[in-house]
Amino acid sequence: MKIMEKKPWGGRFQEDIDEFFEEFSESVSFDQMLYPYEIKASLAYAEALRDAGILTDKEFNLIKKGLKEIEEEIKEGKFIFSKEYEDVHRNIEKALYEKIGETAYKLHTGRSRNEQVVTDLRLYLMDECEELKGLIKDLMEAIVLKAEEYYGIIMPGFTHLQHAQPVLFSHWIMAYYEMFKAHLERLKDYEKRLKIS
Secondary structure (H helix, E strand, O other): OHHHHHHOHHHHOOOOOHHHHEEEEEEEOHHHHHHHHHHHHHHHHHHHHHHHHOOOOHHHHHHHHHEEEEEEHOOOOEEEEEEEOOOOOHHHHHHHHHHHHHHHHHHHHHOOHHHHHHHHHHHHHHHHHHHHHHHHHHHHHHHHHHHHHHHEEEEEEEEEEEEEEEEEEEHHHHHHHHHHHHHHHHHHHHHHHHOOO
């Protein structure tokens, strides 16, 4: 089989593409970190297809079992991501096909690759927002502790990089608390936006 026949867009070309383009267009070297979200989104989509009557219970269970096996193989370090299949989505799709055959392709009924990518990225960003919020909260707590520890300590304030009026260190550091509090609110707002497609 020619390499172009393995590509989702391969039918558009008569000859194999340049090796440089192959390297340039692959993303699996970095997007493989999205695999938990690819599995999660695919399982949810398979369930929706079953509920809509597009997949039978048998097909759904076959897809679910296959995806769970792939997930375990990845976690155990047994799964080999291949640049030949460009990205995490195609790698998992190919592995699912090898496990369950043609039923694997039913998972893409009514779902474009772009929808797949965006869904995985949104799920990933939701998790990252949660982690970032936790780190910011920890930092804010540390700021409060330092403000209490050095309560009453005077330091020079600055304006345009010049010494200005004396200020309390606790007041100065609590200004950063307020800045991070604003960032926390922005992240909460961003999370709401992530949930809207």
